[in-house]
Amino acid sequence: MFRLVMSNIEDLRKFYARLMAANAASSDPRLEEVFAEVPREAFLGPGPWTIVAGNSKVTTPSADPAHIYQNVLVALDADKGINNGEPFLHAQWIGKLTPKPGEAVTHIGAGTGYYSAVLARLVSPGGTVTAFELDGRLAELARKNLEAYGNATVVHGDAVxxxxxxxxxxxxxxxxxxxPAPWLKALRPGGRMIFPWRPAERIPLAVLVTRTEKGFACDPFMRSWFIPCVGASTTNAAANIPTREQAALTRSIWLTSDKAPDRTATAIFGDVWFSSKNLRAKAGK
Known part of the structure; x- marks a missing residue:
C-alpha cells in the first residue's frame, strides 16, 4: 500500500510538472524536471490547506498532496492576503527568464521558498539564489524549507x-x-528582471526587463496582480502615472541620473522613468 501511494504522488507530480512546462512553452526541458522534483507540499505547512478561489476560500478535504498539484492558490497567511502563488503564472515567468546553471538569482518576496527552490535547482550547478522575505514568520519557514538547497540563502529583510x-x-x-533604481543597477549585463508593475489600481502588468548595452529594455507581456511591495508601491504628487495604453506601449526603462525624461516618456517616478523607445530596434529604424 505504501508503494502504491508513493507511486501515485510521483505520477501526480510528473503530470503537474508537464502541465507547468506546457503552459510556460519553454524550450528548456529542465523546467519540467524541476517542477516534478521540488515537492510543493513541503513548502505549504501541514494540510488540510486553504485554497484561494476568487474572493472565496475552500479548505481541501484532507492533507492528501493530490489537492495541491493543480493550478491553485494556496494561502500562506490568509489575513495578509499572502499565498503560494499561481503555478501556471510562475512557470511562465520562470520559463521567460530562462535561468541557466551558474547564474545568480535574487528573489524578492520569497514567501516560504517554493519558487526559490525551483530557481535554485535551475541555476545549479554553480548558481545561487538570494531569497528576500519581509515577513519574519515566512522568512523563518523559508529558511527551514530551503535547508536542503545548499545554493539558496534567505534574507529576512527589506529588499527596497x-x-x-x-x-x-x-x-x-x-x-x-x-x-527601485538599485534593483536595476544590481542587474549584470544581460541580466533579466520580472516584476509586477502596478503604477495605478487599473494597471496590473507583468514586465520583463533586460539589461542591454543600450540600457534597460522592457516588455509588458501579461496582466498580473500581486500584493503591494512595502516601500515601493505608492506614488507622490510629482509622479507621472501612465494610462493603460501608455503602460502597454512602454519598451524601455531609464534612470534619470543617466538620461532625463524626454517626449518618449510614458511614466515618471522620481529617479526611474519609462519610455516608448524600443532599444532593440535596428539601426536606422
Whole structure:
C-alpha cells in the first residue's frame, strides 16, 4: 500500500510538472524536471490547506498532496492576503527568464521558498539564489524549507532598502509602481528582471526587463496582480502615472541620473522613468 501511494504522488507530480512546462512553452526541458522534483507540499505547512478561489476560500478535504498539484492558490497567511502563488503564472515567468546553471538569482518576496527552490535547482550547478522575505514568520519557514538547497540563502529583510547582490536574474513577487533604481543597477549585463508593475489600481502588468548595452529594455507581456511591495508601491504628487495604453506601449526603462525624461516618456517616478523607445530596434529604424 505504501508503494502504491508513493507511486501515485510521483505520477501526480510528473503530470503537474508537464502541465507547468506546457503552459510556460519553454524550450528548456529542465523546467519540467524541476517542477516534478521540488515537492510543493513541503513548502505549504501541514494540510488540510486553504485554497484561494476568487474572493472565496475552500479548505481541501484532507492533507492528501493530490489537492495541491493543480493550478491553485494556496494561502500562506490568509489575513495578509499572502499565498503560494499561481503555478501556471510562475512557470511562465520562470520559463521567460530562462535561468541557466551558474547564474545568480535574487528573489524578492520569497514567501516560504517554493519558487526559490525551483530557481535554485535551475541555476545549479554553480548558481545561487538570494531569497528576500519581509515577513519574519515566512522568512523563518523559508529558511527551514530551503535547508536542503545548499545554493539558496534567505534574507529576512527589506529588499527596497537593503542592497541587492549583483544578479543575473531579479525575480519580484510584490507589486511596485516602479522598480527601485538599485534593483536595476544590481542587474549584470544581460541580466533579466520580472516584476509586477502596478503604477495605478487599473494597471496590473507583468514586465520583463533586460539589461542591454543600450540600457534597460522592457516588455509588458501579461496582466498580473500581486500584493503591494512595502516601500515601493505608492506614488507622490510629482509622479507621472501612465494610462493603460501608455503602460502597454512602454519598451524601455531609464534612470534619470543617466538620461532625463524626454517626449518618449510614458511614466515618471522620481529617479526611474519609462519610455516608448524600443532599444532593440535596428539601426536606422
Amino acid at each position: 532598502t537593503t542592497p541587492l547582490p549583483p544578479s543575473d536574474i531579479v525575480y519580484v513577487n510584490a507589486g511596485v509602481v516602479a522598480p
